[in-house]
Amino acid sequence: MAVYTEVTDDELNAFIAQYDLGAVLSCKGIAEGVENSNFLLVTERGPFILTLYEKRTRREDLPFFLGLMEHLADKGIACPLPVQGTDGLALRELAGRPAVIVTFLAGMWPRRITPHHCAELGTALARLHLAVADFRMERPNALSLDGWKDLAGKCAPRADEVARDLRATLEAELAALEANWPAGLPSGVIHADLFPDNVFFRGDGLSGLIDFYFACNDFLAYDIAICMNAWCFEVDGSFNATKARMLLTSYQKVRPLSPAELAALPWLCRGSALRFLLTRLYDWLNHPPGAFVRPKDPLEYLRKLRFHQTVRGLGDYALDDGGSYQV
Numbered sequence: 001m002a003v004y005t006e007v008t009d010d011e012l013n014a015f016i017a018q019y020d021l022g023a024v025l026s027c028k029g030i031a032e033g034v035e036n037s038n039f040l041l042v043t044e045r046g047p048f049i050l051t052l053y054e055k056r057t058r059r060e061d062l063p064f065f066l067g068l069m070e071h072l073a074d075k076g077i078a079c080p081l082p083v084q085g086t087d088g089l090a091l092r093e094l095a096g097r098p099a100v101i102v103t104f105l106a107g108m109w110p111r112r113i114t115p116h117h118c119a120e121l122g123t124a125l126a127r128l129h130l131a132v133a134d135f136r137m138e139r140p141n142a143l144s145l146d147g148w149k150d151l152a153g154k155c156a157p158r159a160d161e162v163a164r165d166l167r168a169t170l171e172a173e174l175a176a177l178e179a180n181w182p183a184g185l186p187s188g189v190i191h192a193d194l195f196p197d198n199v200f201f202r203g204d205g206l207s208g209l210i211d212f213y214f215a216c217n218d219f220l221a222y223d224i225a226i227c228m229n230a231w232c233f234e235v236d237g238s239f240n241a242t243k244a245r246m247l248l249t250s251y252q253k254v255r256p257l258s259p260a261e262l263a264a265l266p267w268l269c270r271g272s273a274l275r276f277l278l279t280r281l282y283d284w285l286n287h288p289p290g291a292f293v294r295p296k297d298p299l300e301y302l303r304k305l306r307f308h309q310t311v312r313g314l315g316d317y318a319l320d321d322g323g324s325y326q327v
């Protein structure tokens with residue numbers, strides 16, 4: 001489970017004493033997630049989430065992530081809000097890790113994705129992209145072309161243990177992406193990890209977005225490509241064009257895409273597939289034996305990459321009308 005760092009009762013009580021949250025009633029590790037240690041913390045003021053930031057989340061990026069959540073909440077986007085201590089600070093230290101308490105968001109992430117979920121997602125993603133237009137902090141995407149090359153280099157010696165010719169596939173794909181990666185598309189802050197487990201629903205309605213710890217500046221349409229990969233494939237590996245249409249149509253009702261953004265989607269989907277293939281492959285090859293967290297399957301993203309490699313244009317996604325299908 002995703003609790004890499006244990007917290008003693010004494011440490012927790014001393015930590016909570018810095019907030020106006022009353023006494024701790026309970027604090028339980030949350031099994032979901034793979035990146036950070038998360039606890040459901042219940043105090044006399046109600047439920048909160050306590051997060052201790054682990055390996056991939058760099059301390060120097062935390063003011064960007066916390067500032068972004070505050071900005072989004074201020075704009076009416078339902079997302080966790082960092083809780084400040086009595087000294088006005090939200091970011092502090094616990095058990096040797098940077099740590100933050102954020103507000104608890106009610107809802108459940110969808111286990112079985114329907115086209116309706118994708119429509120709700122499209123609306124929320126477009127609203128997010130509009131809401132960040134005046135967010136002034138910046139964070140370059142460390143997991144774009146240069147970051148992929150770095151990860152591919154680290155994985156190369158053992159990549160073929162995971163799939164036949166994977167090393168050569170990665171090298172060829174990196175070269176293709178380098179030659180074809182789009183330039184000049186509308187950019188801004190993107191979520192960059194908006195998988196189903198980061199999107200909460202209450203009943204049929206989307207109730208909030210969580211986990212902004214990969215957010216960064218990049219092409220806005222790249223966020224759509226990440227969502228197409230994470231939401232629009234079935235467990236048997238097939239691409240579900242209806243889900244992608246719902247996603248694109250509802251996104252475009254809030255923020256229409258330019259022809260250049262639509263045309264770039266196949267390459268953005270390839271890049272996004274490679275990004276998650278590489279981080280999963282790295283974790284697969286490097287997770288400590290006996291660790292509680294089960295690394296995610298890199299081959300799922302190799303299959304998605306292979307699908308996108310066959311795509312020559314939006315027509316191959318059955319999206320040649322740019323997803324202007326009426327929901």
Ligand SMILES: Nc1ncnc2c1ncn2[C@@H]1O[C@H](COP(=O)(O)OP(=O)(O)OP(=O)(O)O)[C@@H](O)[C@H]1O
Pocket residue numbers: 002030032033034035036037038049080102103104105106193197198210211213
């Ligand atoms: N603000 C919140 N309100 C309610 N539940 C939350 C909140 N933040 C996190 N959780 C719970 O904790 C789980 C893990 O959180 P999160 O996705 O942020 O962790 P992570 O380790 O960064 O995961 P990931 O693998 O998605 O990057 C979520 O699936 C959810 O159940």
Ligand SMILES: N[C@@H](CCO)C(=O)O
Pocket residue numbers: 034035193195276279280296
């Ligand atoms: N969403 C990521 C894990 C969290 O960073 C994945 O599924 O690979």
